[in-house]
Amino acid sequence: xxxxxxxxxxxxxxxxxxxxxxxxxxxxxxxxxxxxxxxxxxxxxxxxxxxxxxxxxxxxxxxxxxxxxxxxxxxxxxxxxxxxxxxxxxxxxxxxxxxxxxxxxxxxxxxxxxxxxxxxx
Amino acid sequence: xxxxxxxxxxxxxxxxxxxxxxxxxxxxxxxxxxxxxxxxxxxxxxxxxxxxxxxxxxxxxxxxxxxxxxxxxxxxxxxxxxxxxxxxxxxxxxxxxxxxxxxxxxxxxxxxxxxxxxxxxxxxxxxxxxxxxxxxxxxxxxxxxxxxxxxxxxxxxxxxxxxxxxxxxxxxxxxxxxxxxxxxxxxxxxxxxxxxxxxxxxxxxxxxxxxxxxxxxxxxxxxxxxxxxxxxxxxxxxxxxxxxxxxxxxxxxxxxxxxxxxxxxxxxxxxxxxxxxxxxxxxxxxxxxxxxxxxxxxxxxxxxxxxxxxxxxxxxxxxxxxxxxxxxxxxxxxxxxxxxxxxxxxxxxxxxxxxxxxxxxxxxxxxxxxxxxxxxxxxxxxxxxxxxxxxxxxxxxxxxxxxxxxxxxxxxxxxxxxxxxxxxxxxxxxxxxxxxxxxxxxxxxxxxxxxxxxxxxxxxxxxxxxxxxxxxxxxxxxxxxxxxxxxxxxxxxxxxxxxxxxxxxxxxxxxxxxxxxxxxxxxxxxxxxxxxxxxxxxxxxxxxxxxxxxxxxxxxxxxxxxxxxxxxxxxxxxxxxxxxxxxxxxxxxxxxxxxxxxxxxxxxxxxxxxxxxxxxxxxxxxxxxxxxxxxxxxxxxxxxxxxxxxxxxxxxxxxxxxxxxxxxxxxxxxxxxxxxxxxxxxxxxxxxxxxxxxxxxxxxxxxxxxxxxxxxxxxxxxxxxxxxxxxxxxxxxxxxxxxxxxxxxxxxxxxxxxxxxxxxxxxxxxxxxxxxxxxxxxxx
Numbered sequence: 035x036x037x038x039x040x041x042x043x044x045x046x047x048x049x050x051x052x053x054x055x056x057x058x059x060x061x062x063x064x065x066x067x068x069x070x071x072x073x074x075x076x077x078x079x080x081x082x083x084x085x086x087x088x089x090x091x092x093x094x095x096x097x098x099x100x101x102x103x104x105x106x107x108x109x110x111x112x113x114x115x116x117x118x119x120x121x122x123x124x125x126x127x128x129x130x131x132x133x134x135x136x137x138x139x140x141x142x143x144x145x146x147x148x149x150x151x152x153x154x155x
Numbered sequence: 156x157x158x159x160x161x162x163x164x165x166x167x168x169x170x171x172x173x174x175x176x177x178x179x180x181x182x183x184x185x186x187x188x189x190x191x192x193x194x195x196x197x198x199x200x201x202x203x204x205x206x207x208x209x210x211x212x213x214x215x216x217x218x219x220x221x222x223x224x225x226x227x228x229x230x231x232x233x234x235x236x237x238x239x240x241x242x243x244x245x246x247x248x249x250x251x252x253x254x255x256x257x258x259x260x261x262x263x264x265x266x267x268x269x270x271x272x273x274x275x276x277x278x279x280x281x282x283x284x285x286x287x288x289x290x291x292x293x294x295x296x297x298x299x300x301x302x303x304x305x306x307x308x309x310x311x312x313x314x315x316x317x318x319x320x321x322x323x324x325x326x327x328x329x330x331x332x333x334x335x336x337x338x339x340x341x342x343x344x345x346x347x348x349x350x351x352x353x354x355x356x357x358x359x360x361x362x363x364x365x366x367x368x369x370x371x372x373x374x375x376x377x378x379x380x381x382x383x384x385x386x387x388x389x390x391x392x393x394x395x396x397x398x399x400x401x402x403x404x405x406x407x408x409x410x411x412x413x414x415x416x417x418x419x420x421x422x423x424x425x426x427x428x429x430x431x432x433x434x435x436x437x438x439x440x441x442x443x444x445x446x447x448x449x450x451x452x453x454x455x456x457x458x459x460x461x462x463x464x465x466x467x468x469x470x471x472x473x474x475x476x477x478x479x480x481x482x483x484x485x486x487x488x489x490x491x492x493x494x495x496x497x498x499x500x501x502x503x504x505x506x507x508x509x510x511x512x513x514x515x516x517x518x519x520x521x522x523x524x525x526x527x528x529x530x531x532x533x534x535x536x537x538x539x540x541x542x543x544x545x546x547x548x549x550x551x552x553x554x555x556x557x558x559x560x561x562x563x564x565x566x567x568x569x570x571x572x573x574x575x576x577x578x579x580x581x582x583x584x585x586x587x588x589x590x591x592x593x594x595x596x597x598x599x600x601x602x603x604x605x606x607x608x609x610x611x612x613x614x615x616x617x618x619x620x621x622x623x624x625x626x627x628x629x630x631x632x633x634x635x636x637x638x639x640x641x642x643x644x645x646x647x648x649x650x651x652x653x654x655x656x657x658x659x660x661x662x663x664x665x666x667x668x669x670x671x672x673x674x675x676x677x678x679x680x681x682x683x684x685x686x687x688x689x690x691x692x693x694x695x696x697x698x699x700x701x702x703x704x705x706x707x708x709x710x711x712x713x714x715x716x717x718x719x720x721x722x723x724x725x726x727x728x729x730x731x732x733x734x735x736x737x738x739x740x741x742x743x744x745x746x747x748x749x750x751x752x753x754x755x756x757x758x759x760x761x762x763x764x765x766x767x768x769x770x771x772x773x774x775x776x777x778x779x780x781x782x783x784x785x786x787x788x789x790x791x792x793x794x795x796x797x798x799x800x801x802x803x804x805x806x807x808x809x810x811x812x813x814x815x816x817x818x819x820x821x822x823x824x825x826x827x828x829x830x831x832x833x834x835x836x837x838x839x840x841x842x843x844x845x846x847x848x849x850x851x852x853x854x855x856x857x858x859x860x861x862x863x864x865x866x867x868x869x870x871x872x873x874x875x876x877x878x879x880x881x882x883x884x885x886x887x888x889x890x891x892x893x894x895x896x897x898x899x900x901x902x903x904x905x906x907x908x909x910x911x912x913x914x915x916x917x918x919x920x921x922x923x924x925x926x927x928x929x930x931x932x933x934x935x
Contacts, residue, residue, distance in 0.1 A: 079575055079808070080773045081839040081859065094570035101570060103563070104578040109623060110202055116579065118564060122601055125584045126564070137578055137628055144576055 059152060062092055066149055078141040093148040102129065102147060104140040113140035115147060157184035159519035159528040160585070161222070162592075162614040164494065168551055168719070169654040171539045172508040178216075178515050178532055179496040179612075181225035188222045189522030190500065195512045195533070197641035197892065198620035198634035201806040204892040207621050208641065209516070216502040220517065225497060226382040227591040227613070230389035231459070231490035232374035233427075233442055233452035241424055241448045242270050242399060243364035249404040249422070250281040250291070251317035251412060252397030253334065253465040255483065256390075258602040259287040259308040265488075266375040266388040267316070268397055272368045273387055274378035279362040281318045282375075282388065283308060289331050289352065291318030293362035300359055302327045304352035309333075311341035313395075313465040314350060315413035319403035320358065328355040330409050338469035338737075372397065372427070372442075372452060373486040386455075389488035391602035395464040396482050398426035398446070415466060425450045430464065433478035437461070437712075437746045442484065457492045457608045457720065459485040461743035463736070473741045473748070487600040491593035492720050494613040510538040510651035512549065512640060514620070526581050531619045533633065538651040541668035544912045545650040547640055548672055550703075551611075552655040552680035552711055554632050555721045558595040558615045559586050562732065563625035565598065573772045574841035578628035582616045592616070596723040597732040605733030607749075610720045627772045629807060629814065635889055636675040638806070639702055642891040643673075646905060648912075656718050659684050663691040671911035676703035676888040677815070680711045680723070683747060689762055696875035698911035700904075704866065704885045705767050705815040707759035708751050712744035724749025728846050759817065761824030763881040764869035768818035771842030771858060775813025775886045777803035778833035778868055788919030791910055792832055792870060792880075795902050801833050801868075802900045804893045807886030811900045812866035813838065814885035819867040829871040835884070836865045870907075878917055880907045 065085045073086050082090065094101070099120025104113050105128075113134040116126035129147065134140035163180035170176050182188060196208040235242065252267055259265075262285055266273075269280025276294040284290040287307035292299050308314065308331075317330040333350025335342065342348060368376050372394060377387035402422035404412075412418050418426050423446045431443035438461060440454035454460075461474045464482030474481035502515075514531040518524040535549055562569045563577035564587050570576060586592040593613050594606045617624065617631065624631035630638075643650045653672070657665040659682050666672055666688055678701065681689075686707060693699050712722045725731035726740040727750035735749065742749050752758065759766025778801040784793045793801075802811020812835030819825050838858030846852065858864045866884035873879060882888075890900040910918050 081841075087840070090574075091571065094574070094576075098565070098567065101576070103576050103625075104628075106578050106580045106623070106628075109200055109580070109621075113578070122565060123588055123590070125588055126579060140578075141576060 058092065062089055063153060065089055066153065071146070071149070074145050075142050078138045078145070093145070102144045104137060104144060106137070111135065113137055115140055115144045159184040159524055161188055161517050161519040161524065161528055161530040163499070163515070163517055163530050163532045164612055164614050165515070165532050165534045166612065167534060168611050169535050169537060169656045170504060171537050172504050172506045173539065175501060175503050176534060177498040178500045178502070179225070179494065180220065180222050180499040180517055180530070181496055182222035182519055183224055185519045186222060188220045188517045188519050189218070190220045190515055190517045191217045193514050193516050195514055195620050195637055196644055198637035199630040199806055199889065199892070200621055204638070204806050205641065205895070209620070212508070212513070214502060214505055216500050216515070220500055222499060224381070225494070226385070227491065227494045227496070228385055229456070229491045229590050229593070230374060230386060230488045231454065231456040231486045232386055232389065233372035233454055233458060235370040235425070235450050235452045237370055237450050240366065241450060242370040243366070244279070244399070244401055244424065245362060245364055246322040247320060247402050248279060249317060249319045249400040249402065251315070251404070251409065252281070253313060253315050253395035253482070254392060255311060255313050255340070255465070256283060256308050256392035257310055257604060258391040259283050259310055261391065264388050265390040266371065266373070267390055267394065268372045269375060270364060270368050270370045271375040272365055273375045275365065277363050277365045278368050280375055281316070283390070289316050289329055291320070291327055291329055293320065293358060293360070295360050295363040298360065300327070302329055302354060302356045304329050304331050305354060306349060306352055309342070309348055309350065312350065313339050315409070315465070317404065317409050321403045322361045325357045325359070326355060327358045329353065330406070332413055334413060334465050336468065339463065339465060339467050373458070390486050391488050391600070393462055393483040393485045394429070395484070396427065396429055399424045424448060427452055429482040429484050430479050433474050433481065435475055435746055437743050438474070456490040459607060459743065461739065461741055463738040467738055469738070472738050475741070475746055485604065487602060487604060489590045489594070489601050490608070491591070491613065492608050492610040494591070504536065508536050510536050510543070512637065512652060527585060530614070533618050535652050535654050537653060537657060541651055543649040543651045544670040545643070545648050545908065546653045546666070546669040546672045547643060547650055548653045548655070548658070548674040549636060550632065550655055550675040550678045550680070552682070552685070552721060553675070553677050554615065554618045555609045555611060556596045556680045556709070556711070556723055557617060557632055558609050558611070559592050559617065560595040560597040561587055562597050566626070566732070569626045573626050575628070575772060577625040578623065579625045580623065583625045586616055596725070599733050605725055605735065607722055607724055608720055609723065612719045630889070632675070632677050635677070635807070635885070638892050639673060639675065639888045642896055642901060642904070645896040648908065655681070655685055658688050659713055660715070660718060663688040663695070666692040666697060667695070669697070670914070671698045671700065671908060673700040673702050676885045677705055678703055678707065679705045680709045681707055681752070682711055682713060686752065686757060686762070693762070693873045693877050693879055694875070696877045698878045699763065700907060700911065701763040701879065701881035702888055704817040704883055705770070706765070706817055706881070707762055708767055710747065710749055710752050710755070712742040712747065714744055726750035727754045730845055758823035760820050763879050764825045764829045764871055765817040765819050765867045765881050765883045766823070767845050768816050769842050769844040769864045770815040771838055772808065772814065773839040773841040775805060775808040775810030776835040776838055777801060777810050778812050778835050778866065780833045781831040783830035784832045786830070789830055789832070789870065791918040792906055793903060794906050796899045801903060802887070802890045804898065805886050805890030806892060807889035811887050811890035812884045816842070816864065816866035817881065817883040818863060818865055819869050825869070826871045829869050831867055832870055833868040834865050836862060838864050872917060872920060876916055878911060880911070
């Protein structure tokens, strides 16, 4: 992170937020393992292990434009994963063509995308 | 071929057989629609339940309707009635106002006040230009001359601004001074911010006024080939006292107004004293002109009154104490409280219509539409002469509060709160893209302020059957409440329906005919009159089943002559979607403080034995029977139920106890004779205790750590053979349809309803009968 990267930002809170985010992501990456992925696949909603819960809380707290959502094409039959715009009035956009046959499958697909974002950036 | 979209609303939400109701429909992509009256029976399409159930009803309006695209004027503004064109000033002029802009850098022009035609460039105006600077302009049709201030306006800072124009010399001046005090603005005086700007320029011509241009505050007239005249250049922010003079006021005169002095009478054409008209019971939409011409202004889309003004000094928190400090009128460019569409069809309801939840189903084109091509315009039919012993009370105030909420896409807190990503449908995206649908009281305006007015005179896409709330992927409020109606149908009970509107307008008289009233899954919002009516009904011998949770929490207000509009101010506690600003906690509609009823020592527990413990949206839990349920005197409640567990199933996240949950608490006024029949617990940590349960947040507020997070199923006897049974759970109603309505939740509710409708003392009661003089009941 270059010190002057934020020079044009008026809101210094963003600098702190992003630094905190960096530390947090570094730690959260250490929590990702096959057991966590499988736990989420089996139960997308509900009481989770602390390891999984920490990851989920982080994903749900991302800035709006970095969050994903499930789009119900046909409730209880067909779902997709979309990404929120974070801009009022601008609709979410599709992230890929994958169709899920249940909301929980879509939530898991969304979770895998969050995990990928966490590990790759 | 264009996609077919159909949206509509009715002018009334509660009607009786024989009444006339109007339907207002707008259509894209089609000029015809197939309409059919339906009675709604079940609204949750969850595959583990009975699915969507409707019953088609014959009526004169069924058939093909001619439909058209209709336009909606969004944005709040004031319009001045000026039939004698006193404000069509074509010579010297002064415009002045105290302003508190909330979004000066929005990037398009905002008109503060003027008689300006934005389409034809005629007239004059004072506003904020796209670079966020104060600007004065005059137009003669061919050309416009502008004068802008030297620096952009600060957001949420009070200014006194003025423009003067001397028609003889052609000199135009702008006067901009900050009137920032210790209390009234975002920044204090320690911030080295420059507010002042004074500029002057010679204009090449004077304004030319068209005869029919209205004088507007917070907008200007515009025109579109399809929709005709409308208002654009909408302003976001507050305006306090403002005026128009037919001469250029000098600097000293403007200084005097800025300092709180009376505006000069010499040359005054109009001066709107925004502090006039307050009473102990609130204020309306009329803004009084104290000038010689009495050119009063009328609010459109309900500009927000009872807001602090430029001279608010922090000592008083309500307009009732210092109305002269509450001159702020707040405008939002996306405010909308009435679509004002032309009526598409008028229907005189059949006299034979039974009481129930109804909708006019409107399908675009040839009638096989679905998705956006299908609309259900919901309304409720009461009984003209109640004969049923049971009433189902629909929480229309709560429906209004949540109307068209967009918090799944705009709410930062929603995913952490919901414990899941949103599940967004096509119609969610439609309303997100189009501000014409208006927002609900869980939303903020685009300028950041909370939405405090909501109305049913616009399409309400979430007061429909089949709808699932995006944030939680559940039927929410109305569609969930249909599961209770479907249960009454399945069990063959004779019942009528009521709405919150009926209870608000008629008080306990609306409830009194019924021996037993069940309310909804989420009876959260109540006016004072509604709350009083409930208390009087129960104390007078009524038997009340509180079917849901988060019950009787929030305080709202309606005007008697416009019951379709509800005011809600969010304040108190931390469980609010937005927070009313300091000094703006009081309802302009009634003068009462807004927020939660807890702030008035009227906890829901005082009424029904339990109220809000907390909420969560991971899986729901079952109830476990508590010792009171084994008391022989109360055995009738659980008769026919085997074992300890009740409701380990449901369409609401798999259990009868969950989503939002209410608990018993003697310290909040639960009647001391209340019995605890069953209770849940061990909810996931996604459930967080409401801050009423602890003044200070700390670790351990969540479900697996905190026994307070539970749904309590309570029962108590009230005076005069009255009684209350409360489920303490939003998910309870959604458990009823499981297994074809044959389950232990259904059994338990049947036991209670059967006992409650039976005349005479309650089962197991050993209390003497008392007089029922306090409440004259038809069903006794």
